[in-house]
Amino acid sequence: MKxxxxxxxxxxxxxxxxxxxxxxxxxxxxDPQDCQAxxxxxxxxxxxxxxxxxxxxxxxxYCEVRAIALPSISIGVRLPLDxxxxxxxxxxxxGFCGVLERPDKKxxxxxxxxxxxxxxxxxxxxxxxxxxxxxxxxxxxxxNPPAERDWGWRAIGETNRVAMSxxxxxxxxxxxxxxFQGCSNGGRLAHMAALKYPDxxxxxxxxxxxxxxxxxxxxxxAWLTQANTDKDGKAILKPGQDGLIGDEVMRQCDAEDxxxxxxxxxxxxxxxxxxxxxxxxxxxxATCLTDAELGVIEKWRQGPRNKAGEQLYPGGVPEGSERxxxxxxxxxxxxxxxxxxxxxxxxxxxxxxxxxxxxxxSPLDFDFETDPKRLEAMARVYNSDQPDxxxxxxTGGKMIVWHGWADAIVTPYKTVDWYERLASNMGGEAALKxxxxxxxxxxxxxxxxxxxxxxxxxxxxxVLEALxxxxxxGIAPQTILGSG
Numbered sequence: 001m002k003x004x005x006x007x008x009x010x011x012x013x014x015x016x017x018x019x020x021x022x023x024x025x026x027x028x029x030x031d032p033q034d035c036q037a038x039x040x041x042x043x044x045x046x047x048x049x050x051x052x053x054x055x056x057x058x059x060x061x062y063c064e065v066r067a068i069a070l071p072s073i074s075i076g077v078r079l080p081l082d083x084x085x086x087x088x089x090x091x092x093x094x095g096f097c098g099v100l101e102r103p104d105k106k107x108x109x110x111x112x113x114x115x116x117x118x119x120x121x122x123x124x125x126x127x128x129x130x131x132x133x134x135x136x137x138x139x140x141x142x143x144n145p146p147a148e149r150d151w152g153w154r155a156i157g158e159t160n161r162v163a164m165s166x167x168x169x170x171x172x173x174x175x176x177x178x179x180f181q182g183c184s185n186g187g188r189l190a191h192m193a194a195l196k197y198p199d200x201x202x203x204x205x206x207x208x209x210x211x212x213x214x215x216x217x218x219x220x221x222a223w224l225t226q227a228n229t230d231k232d233g234k235a236i237l238k239p240g241q242d243g244l245i246g247d248e249v250m251r252q253c254d255a256e257d258x259x260x261x262x263x264x265x266x267x268x269x270x271x272x273x274x275x276x277x278x279x280x281x282x283x284x285x286a287t288c289l290t291d292a293e294l295g296v297i298e299k300w301r302q303g304p305r306n307k308a309g310e311q312l313y314p315g316g317v318p319e320g321s322e323r324x325x326x327x328x329x330x331x332x333x334x335x336x337x338x339x340x341x342x343x344x345x346x347x348x349x350x351x352x353x354x355x356x357x358x359x360x361x362s363p364l365d366f367d368f369e370t371d372p373k374r375l376e377a378m379a380r381v382y383n384s385d386q387p388d389x390x391x392x393x394x395t396g397g398k399m400i401v402w403h404g405w406a407d408a409i410v411t412p413y414k415t416v417d418w419y420e421r422l423a424s425n426m427g428g429e430a431a432l433k434x435x436x437x438x439x440x441x442x443x444x445x446x447x448x449x450x451x452x453x454x455x456x457x458x459x460x461x462x463v464l465e466a467l468x469x470x471x472x473x474g475i476a477p478q479t480i481l482g483s484g
Contacts, residue, residue, distance in 0.1 A: 030081045034170060035063035041169050045070045046162045053081065058118055065166055066100075069158035073129040073150055076101050077163045078113055079122050079170050088167060088175035089116030089123045089464075090160060090201070092182025092189035094447070096346065097151060098132020098140065101125060109458045110183035110207055110447045119464070122175065124163035128155040136339060138346035142356050152381040153192045156180075160200055179467060183207030183447040183458075184410060187401075191384035194399060198391035203471040204399045205463050208410045208447050211418065212313075213382040214375040216410060218352040220313045221344035222366035223304035224329065228296045229364060237296045239326060239333045241289070245297065246322030248277055253319055262453035263443035264320030267405055268413075272319055300329075303411070306368045315413025321406040323453065324445045328409040340409060352378055385414075387421035393435045398470045400437055400463055402480055404444025406452065412440065439480050456481070 038051040046069040054064045063079040091111050094103070103112035113123035129150025130140035141148050150158075160178075168174055180201045182190045187209025194204055210216050228236050250262055252272050257265035264270055274297060279288035289297075303316030317329070331338030344363035350356050354377045357365075392399070403415045419438045423429040426436075441448075441456065448458030462482030469475040 030063070030079070030084075030170060032061075032063075032081065035065075035079070035081070038063065038065055038166060038170060041166060043067075043162060043165050046075075046158070046165075048166075054078075056114065056117060060117060062117060063170065067162050067166070069126075069155075069162050071129075071146060073155050073158050074100050074127045074131070075124060075159050075162050076113070076126070077122070077124045077166050078117050079167060080117065080120055083120050084122060084171060085120030086173070086175065087121050087177040088163065088179070089113070089119075089121035090156075090163065090178070090180045091116070091123070091125045092156075092180070092186025093125060093128055093135075094184045094186055095135025095343070096132055096138045096141075096351075097126075097128035097135065097185065098130050098137060099135060100127045102135070109461055109463075110181075111186040115464060116179075116181075121179075122163070122167050122171075124159055126155045126159040136342040136346060138350040139359075141350040142358060148351060148378070148381055153189075153196050153384075156189055156193050157197055157200070160197070177202050177471065179203045179205070179464070179471075181205040181207075181464065184210050185213075187211065187410075188213060188382070188384050190399075194389050194392040194397065195384055195386060198389075198397065199395045202395075202397055203467045204392075204397065205467055206399065206401045207463075208403045208407055208412075209384075209401065209415060209418075210410045211383060211385040212379075212414060213347075214352060214379040215313045215383075215385075216414070217343055217347040218366065218375055219304050219368070219372060220411065221340050222348065222363040223313075223368070224300060224317070225341045225344050225363040226366070227299035228329070230292070233364075235330075236292050237330055238285075239331045239338075240286070241293065242322045242325040242330055244277065244287070244289070245274065246320075246325075248272070248274060249319050249322060257442075264318075264405065265442045266440075267318035267320050270319040303413075304368060306372075312368060312372055313411070313414065314417040315411050317408050318405060318412060320443060321408035321445075324406060324408050324450050327450060328446065351382075354378065385418050387418055387425050389422065389426070389436065393426070396435075398435055398467060400439070400467055400470075400477060400480060402439040402441060402461075402463065404441045404446065404448060404452075406443050407446045409446045416440070433476070437477060439477075441481070 032053045035051050035053050041048050048067045050066045055061050061081040065077040067075045094111050104114045109115050116123040130147050178201045180193050187206040188211045190204050190206035191211045230236050249272050253264050253270040254260045256269050277289045300317040304312040326332050327337040328340050349361035403412045405412055423432045426432045443452035451457040460481050463480040466477035466480050
């Protein structure tokens with residue numbers, strides 16, 4: 001191993017230079033010039049665009065490297081200058097991606113490199129192979145199979161390949177452990193990592209996984225959009241009604257779990273009759289629901305079905321999620337939110353079908369009798385909901401899956417359905433729990449983006465430490481919630 005005045009490796013306790021490892025193991029320290037030298041690092045099918053020393057908010061100095069994996073995957077890598085813990089942390093991206101390192105700008109845990117960097121990890125992420133105006137923009141996929149493939153799965157492997165090449169050049173060592181973490185689409189990528197690259201990561205964190213993209217975005221979101229659109233193309237359930245609905249849901253269901261705390265422990269045990277809110281003659285709509293509005297909620301709870309009554313996607317919008325509807329389903333009275341129709345439109349226009357219908361497409365065009373069959377080709381590119389992790393488990397890999405019971409966009413019922421089918425295929429839940437554990441969190445929004453009624457959000461997650469303990473010490477997690 002090469003060594004200079006700053007490039008030293010220590011084991012065990014703190015030595016004279018005062019360097020300590022985040023995990024009490026190996027520690028590396030690098031000279032800033034080593035960072036600048038990465039500008040000239042040569043890789044097959046990829047190239048470095050910049051390398052500079054940066055300082056994080058907690059004063060951690062790191063080498064920020066930007067690189068491109070051909071044809072167009074933009075990759076961000078952060079390499080600690082001091083106290084690298086000898087491990088690697090790769091994260092996914094949300095929505096349709098396209099915005100490099102976006103979660104770190106919001107100080108999030110999900111899909112963000114910052115939490116890993118703070119624990120001494122070398123970290124990496126990508127934009128999944130394209131630039132987008134925002135995470136609901138899918139115009140990049142129009143008649144572009146290579147970009148769809150990159151978003152579907154290839155960016156995982158290429159990001160890892162490039163990051164590992166840079167890591168080994170910088171530290172002259174390989175990572176001792178590698179972890180992956182993602183939520184929403186990042187959760188889909190986490191499942192894809194276990195399926196496509198079973199020996200790449202020793203531990204994987206999957207949050208609120210949008211693992212069945214075609215079923216979720218093309219089918220379910222079209223159903224939600226159509227259900228709330230009248231014959232004139234206007235929304236039936238208006239912004240602001242979510243509070244009225246949520247209050248009634250809590251009045252009828254809150255005590256179902258034995259505690260009145262504005263949190264529903266399991267919406268599957270909740271049976272709500274919203275007919276008590278039906279408008280009487282002369283009653284103001286703001287204080288009641290019309291028959292049309294009640295019909296919207298009934299369809300949202302039911303989930304997508306065809307004319308024969310066959311369920312096309314597991315479950316619908318869960319009870320207890322109403323406080324989050326403004327962001328995903330209804331919007332705010334003053335504007336903003338209502339992201340589901342935006343995702344549904346661009347996915348259907350540019351990603352869902354082999355032959356893209358283009359900008360003229362509307363989720364109102366989706367045919368629940370014929371279009372699900374047309375999704376099969378792209379499902380093979382995007383979807384990671386196969387209930388078989390044999391190859392990943394054979395490597396000894398550990399996987400933590402978590403989902404909020406109040407998720408109004410990525411249905412928690414799908415995650416439960418996947419886990420139950422996986423357990424059946426893997427020899428039962430007792431056997432599965434040796435490698436895969438599912439945590440369902442009452443009251444939590446999608447990826448914990450908005451705080452629950454009890455304040456719980458992604459800030460309360462302690463899932464990375466739980467995964468470390470499981471992989472490195474054999475201590476299986478009993479909870480993934482910390483104090484926040």
